[in-house]
Structure formats: C-alpha cells, structure tokens
Amino acid sequence: MHDHAPTGGIRDAGHARLLTIALAVTATVMVVQIVGAVLSGSLALLADAAHMFTDAAALVVALVATSIAARPADDRRTYGYQRAEVLGALVNGVILIVLCAWVGVEAVQRLLAPAEAEVQGGLMLVVAVVGMIANAVSMWLLGRAQKRSINVRGAYLEVLGDLVGSVAVILAAAVILTTGFVQADALASLFIAVLIVPRAIGLLREVVVVLTESAPVGVHVAEIRDHLRGADGVVDVHDVHVWQLTRGAPVFSAHVIVDDAAFADGRAAGILASLQECLADHFDVEHSTFQLETAGHVEHDSRHA
Template identity: 75%
Template sequence: MHDHAPGIRGASNQRLLAVSLTLTATVMVVQIIGAILTGSLALLADAAHMFTDSSALVIALIASIIAARPANDRNTYGYQRAEVFGALANAVILLVLCAWIAVEAIGRLLNPSEIEVEGGLMLVVALIGLVANGVALYLLSAAQKHSINVRGAYLEVLGDLVGSAMVIVAAIVIALTGWMPADALASLAIAVLIVPRAISLLREVFSVLGERAPKGTDVQEIRDHILGADGVVDVHDVHVWQLTRGQPVFTAHVVVDDLALASGRSGALLAQLQSCLAEHFDVEHSTFQLEPAGHLEHDAH
C-alpha cells in the first residue's frame, strides 16, 4: 500500500528530506544559541543531535537521489541499495552521538556545583524544537513505511522530538525548583531513548545486506500458493530477499507436469504465478524457472 495523500506529505522522498533538513538545520542554530545563553547541556546535546541529524539527512537525500538512477549493465538492480548504506551511516552516527551525550551528562552529575542553567530561556528554545520536530515527523511518517533510508531520517527526528520533550521537563524543573542536575539527567535520558531505535535500524540494515527474507514474509505460505496453481507439481530453490525496504525480490524453480508443458500453458502459468506474488505478497519482481518433472533430479540443492 502506498500513501497518495495530497500536499507536501505526499511529495517525493527527496522533497520530504529537503524540507526536514531545512527545519532541522534551523532549529539546530536556535538550540546552539540557546545552549550558549542558558548553559544547558540538554540543549547542547539536542543541538548536537540536530547537527548529526542534519548531516544524516544530507546523506539520506544524496542516497535517495542516487537510488533513483536507472539500472545498467554493471548495476542490474539499479542503485536502490544506496538507501541501505545511507541508513547504515545514520545508525552509526546515532550510536556515536549517544556515547558523547552519556559521557558529558555523567561528568556534570559528578560535578553538580559547576552547573548553572537558565531554565526560562531553556524552556522557550525547547518548545521551538518540539514544534519543528513534530512538523518534520509528520511529513516523513508516510514515506518511512516504504523506504529504509527515509525511515532512518524518521527515527532520528523522532529521537529529536523525544529529546525536546525531555529538555522541556528539565527546564520546568529548573525554573520551578532550581535543581540543576535535571539538565544532565535529561541529557542522559535522551541517549538512553535513542539507542534502541538505532540498534533496531542497524538490525534492519544487516537483514537487508544479509539477504534475509523481509520481516513478515512467510516463505512457506508462498510455497503453498505456488503449489496450489494448476499444473504445478513441486517448488524448490525458493529465495526471497529485498533490495531495500519495500522492494522484495523472489525467485523459485517450479516443477510443472508434462500435460501443462505439452498443452502450451507455460506462458499462462508463469503469468498466473507472477500475479499471485504481486497481489498476495506485494512482490513486484519475481522470477520463475519452469521445469519438467524429471529435471528436479539434476538440480543441486
């Protein structure tokens, strides 16, 4: 299923990434200024996250443009894997950022007397970040379901949104009670919340690069559908993987009875199998090798 909603949310991945980059870069500048004026580590950590996200969105945007290039004799599947490498870079950047935030936050907690944060201004800047991240998250929410590259950018913006919420809580605590360690605790919370999403993205990247069956794909169910076609005796050498999120590829050897081959129904059977994969399993790219029953004995397993 694809999102065909009108307006900017239904725009191309490149346009969505460009808009998100503009929002992220603008808020980053605001947060850096706010961090300098307030002395807030949480704002500085969120600004660093924004800077990393800006870099990651640039990577995602470039990868999206490269992925749109047509296939050629050297790259027969095209350049869609560029999205996967862009997502890999995003995940690594997230993990490095989390480590930096954690070290800085622990340092401040061990030396609380050195902390002096202006809670009122900190709250205003954090609210600006929350609104901007909310807009970017909404714009990317539909496209991230079909592109691992956009999903990487989406997860980073989601991390920013949660981070802004944490900064708001810390700012309110500081403004009302004057308890400065709340700033460092908010920074640490940002790191803790980001790590699971980064690891989840890494797992998906390695799943694609390892050519594992896409999540939610039941290979046995696909076998059963193929075996249910009239004239099919057996199916073997089944392989299903994905070039990137939402781009599954399927191949199989299908053993067909002699009557189906002799009657010239091979073309119709092939069209039936390809339609079955497209309609029931959302696999647009499928390749079938039709074989007579005796050919199975000569195949290496």
C-alpha cells in the first residue's frame, strides 16, 4: 500500500528553462572575462573566467541530468531516472575540486614572482563589475529552484561563488588602481580558490548522503516513528526506512501494526489514508509505502525470521 505525492523538483520543466537562461548568461560573461583577462593580464579575472567555464559545464550537465531525470519510470527503473541529477551533482563537485587546485597553484606562483605580473586595473575593474551583475541575475533565476533540486543547487552554489569572486576581483582592481599593489590580483585569485573548497565538500557530502541511501539531513526517524504511533488504530511501527531519490524527493517505508479488528471492520483503509496524510503534511514525504499487519502476523514473521 503506497501513495505517490505530486512531485516538483527537477521534473518541473521550468527548472530546465531557468538553467538554460543561466547557461546563456554564464557563457557570455565567461567569454568577456577571458578577453578581459588576456588584455588586462589579470590572473584573478582568468581564475574567475575558469570558474565561469566550469559553471557553464556544470549547467550543461544539469540540463542533461534534468532531461534524463524527467523520463517516466518503467519496469526496469521503477523509480524513474531522478538519480541522474545526483550523478550530475557529483560531476559538479569534482569539477570544483579540480578548479580549486588549479587556481591555488597559479595564485601562489604569481605571489612568488610579483615582478612578472603586469595588471591593468581599470579594464580588470570594468570586466569584474559586468561579471558581478551577471552572477547576481543568474542567482536570482536559480534561487527558488535550488531548494528542490540537488543539481540546480550545485549550479546555484557555483554561481554564488562566482558572485563573491567577482566582488573580490573588484576590490583587487581598486587596490591596484589606487596603490599599484599588483599582488592584490594574486591574492584575489587565492581567495576564490579558498571559497571553492567548502562548497565542493558540502555538495559532495550531500551526494554521498543520497547515494548511500542515508536519511535526509534534518529528518529524524525516531520522530517520524513516534508520530505514526500516535495515529488512531496504530499499535506499533517497525522496520522504518527513510532515504531520498534526490534532493526534495524523500522515500519512506514501514511496517505498521494495527488493531486485530481493523481489517475485519474495514478501518484498515482509513488508517492507511491517515498515515499517508500524516507523512505528506508533517514531513513532506513524496513517496510512502506501508505494510499494515496485525500483531499475530508479526509473531508469525518472527518465528520464521
């Protein structure tokens, strides 16, 4: 006995539209930053452009994962393809780690040889401002969708890092223009690399939670079990399992012991409906499966375990 709640998440076609717009904005600004980095000699702009490149790649991965995940379930993949976006998020996390290492190495090399650095602060400032505005627009577009999709969240976090990175580049450009301290460019690059680390680790940790079928963060199995035990007609609840197909798609199963007379007097259907409603209203569970059983059935199972 189970219930399928309406699903939002990445199945909403609006997410694909938002990701497409964000991709167009990101790719355009990336090209502007690459040109600006070459003309100005700014490592920080080049690092930010590299980050934008990985953002564009991540958005492409997100779009592909969204398209795959939207495919309906079949007899072979009974839950559908929602896990595709988790794999996309895994790719995003790995890209972020690699990017962090590259930017960090380049920044240290520039700090160790400041005499070789020649940065045009004015052009650097203009391009960084353009990047900041574009990142702010992309964040606004993805802000609501990222609360329901782990893959969109990955793209959102990368754009957030770009926004902060653009601000750092703006500050570095201002320092170069006012003081001539060209090392500010390398310091800004190193700062961008440092920003990447916790975001990448957080995203990969969330991917691990999903792939290991652990209970979603913030979900307390004991609390759910106690809540269900308080329902009318329920004697006990056991064999509780909670996991998630992807962000915002929790799955729940449990064995529920009911009054012996519940099946005879027709109350079983009402008990099942109340349990499903309880999970949907109080715990926002997308898919729930219950096995209703009498105490005698449990004893029978225990003798044959």
